[in-house]
Amino acid sequence: MSQSSPVNGHRSGRLLAAVVAVAAVATLTLGPRALVAPARDAFMRSMDVVPAPLLAWISTADAERLLNTVMFVPLGATIALLLHRRLWPLAILAGFAMSAAVEYAQATIPGRVPDSADVFWNTAGAAIGVVIVTSIRLVNRRLRRVRR
Numbered sequence: 001m002s003q004s005s006p007v008n009g010h011r012s013g014r015l016l017a018a019v020v021a022v023a024a025v026a027t028l029t030l031g032p033r034a035l036v037a038p039a040r041d042a043f044m045r046s047m048d049v050v051p052a053p054l055l056a057w058i059s060t061a062d063a064e065r066l067l068n069t070v071m072f073v074p075l076g077a078t079i080a081l082l083l084h085r086r087l088w089p090l091a092i093l094a095g096f097a098m099s100a101a102v103e104y105a106q107a108t109i110p111g112r113v114p115d116s117a118d119v120f121w122n123t124a125g126a127a128i129g130v131v132i133v134t135s136i137r138l139v140n141r142r143l144r145r146v147r148r
Helices: 006-030 033-049 060-082 089-106 116-147
Strands: none
Touching: 006 033, 006 060, 006 089, 033 060, 060 089, 060 116, 089 116
């Protein structure tokens, strides 16, 4: 009977997280409006709950951009986790590619409106996810060196 190593277990967990992130993005961006509207509305309502001075600079259009950005952060982070730390730029490229594919596909879905600006905000979200993972990796590497 073979046992999986901790490295393989971590990799499987990371792969599962990436699949979930891709599925969530696909559902939220390509799913029917009836399915997606409640999630979007909940996000927009949450913007009303945040103290006004913190978000006074965010208009409704900016909240939509923020939603597009936040949605892709987990995607960028999970893809970065799957890659060797030196290949992190590929995770940003993957975020861009998925966003461009989504916008292209939205042109054929009734009720969906493709917007090229969404590609920018989605890619920015993926980049933020990559920066978070890369920062954590750098801190962990530094801590390991200090412990030695």
